[in-house]
Amino acid sequence: SQQGEEDPQALSIQEGENATMNCSYKTSINNLQWYRQNSGRGLVHLILIRSNEREKHSGRLRVTLDTSKKSSSLLITASRAADTASYFCATETGANSKLTFGKGITLSVRP
Amino acid sequence: DTGVSQNPRHKITKRGQNVTFRCDPISEHNRLYWYRQTLGQGPEFLTYFQNEAQLEKSRLLSDRFSAERPKGSFSTLEIQRTEQGDSAMYLCASSLALFYGYTFGSGTRLTVV
Numbered sequence: 001s002q003q004g005e006e007d008p009q010a011l012s013i014q015e016g017e018n019a020t021m022n023c024s025y026k027t028s029i030n031n032l033q034w035y036r037q038n039s040g041r042g043l044v045h046l047i048l049i050r051s052n053e054r055e056k057h058s059g060r061l062r063v064t065l066d067t068s069k070k071s072s073s074l075l076i077t078a079s080r081a082a083d084t085a086s087y088f089c090a091t092e093t094g095a096n097s098k099l100t101f102g103k104g105i106t107l108s109v110r111p
Numbered sequence: 112d113t114g115v116s117q118n119p120r121h122k123i124t125k126r127g128q129n130v131t132f133r134c135d136p137i138s139e140h141n142r143l144y145w146y147r148q149t150l151g152q153g154p155e156f157l158t159y160f161q162n163e164a165q166l167e168k169s170r171l172l173s174d175r176f177s178a179e180r181p182k183g184s185f186s187t188l189e190i191q192r193t194e195q196g197d198s199a200m201y202l203c204a205s206s207l208a209l210f211y212g213y214t215f216g217s218g219t220r221l222t223v224v
Contacts, residue, residue, distance in 0.1 A: 004153070033212055042115075042202055042215035043154070050210065088153050096167050097142065097209045099152030 004089040004102030012108040013070040015087045021105045023089030024069075030092040032065055033099065037086045046087075047074075079109045117203050117216035124193055124223055131189045132219045143186050144161030144213065145178055146202040147171070154202055160186060193223045 007022045025032070031050045035043040049056045049065045049072070058065050062075040076083055086106050090099040112119055116135040124130050136143050141162050146154035157176070159167040164181035172178075175193075181187040200220050204213035 011209045021207060031210055035213075035215075040200075040220075042117075043204075043213075045212040045214065048210065048212050090153075092185075092209075095209075096159050096161070097206060098144070098156055098167065100156065101146075101214060103151070103153050 003104060004091055004100065006089055006102045006105045008105060009103070010106045010108075012110065013079055014110050015079060015081055017079055019079050019083070019107055019109070021039060021074045021076075021087055021089075021107070023072045023074070025072075025089075025091045026070065027091075027093065029067075030094075032063075032072050033090045033092065034061075034063060034071065034072075035088045035101075037088065037104070039085075043088065061068045063099070076107075079107075081109050081111045085106060114216050115203055115205055115216035117201075117219050119219060120217065121220045122222070123189050124221070126141070126223055127192055128201075129189065129191045130193060131187055132201055132203075132221075134186045134188070134203030134205070134216060135184075136186070137207075138184075138212055140205035140207050140214070141183065142206040143180055144204045144206070145186070145188050148200045148202055148218070149198075155181065157201075176184060190221075193220065193221075197221060198223045 033048045034046045038042045060077045086104045088104045090101045143160040145157040148154040160180040175191045202218045204215045212224045
């Protein structure tokens with residue numbers, strides 16, 4: 001079963017614009033992570049935010065977490081054509097740190 | 112260490128044949144995961160190893176699927192009597208500990224014809 005639900009399913013923006021992607025989940029979590037996947041490739045870990053954190057930054061990435069609403073957002077600032085990819089949120093639960101992924105968001109950045 | 116390595120990258124097999132995939136995780140990572148991903152979907156959890164012990168298996172992992180991690184190093188995922196519905200990307204990931212995130216391999220794309 002897929003716990004995370006990303007929104008929107010697809011996003012198309014112009015290079016230089018900001019991209020905001022949202023994720024909602026259903027159960028208690030250890031942390032929430034965002035991954036990027038280029039077509040036909042494996043996933044690349046972008047950022048992790050713990051359940052007791054509210055905001056985290058990494059380069060052009062900003063992630064927020066609202067555990068009361070069970071939701072997270074990923075902001076990519078000053079987007080580049082190379083940011084074109086699928087983005088997945090994943091929630092980590094339990095002692096085995098199993099990740100449960102959403103269906104993903106397809107981001108297209110037009111040059 | 113160049114990351115998580117998966118072999119082969121692509122596998123085409125006839126229905127009913129057995130296939131085996133290999134994953135070499137990052138050497139310091141004692142946690143190893145297998146996921147399956149179909150087109151337009153996120154990865155779905157299959158199984159988890161901590162060192163050589165298989166600690167969790169998904170209900171998705173029917174009795175035709177078996178995974179091993181001898182000596183806690185590389186892992187293999189075998190699918191017996193393949194079916195067309197097994198066509199997917201099989202992803203392996205490793206992790207150092209809780210709260211560390213996963214490092215994924217590039218995956219093995221299986222096509223059952």
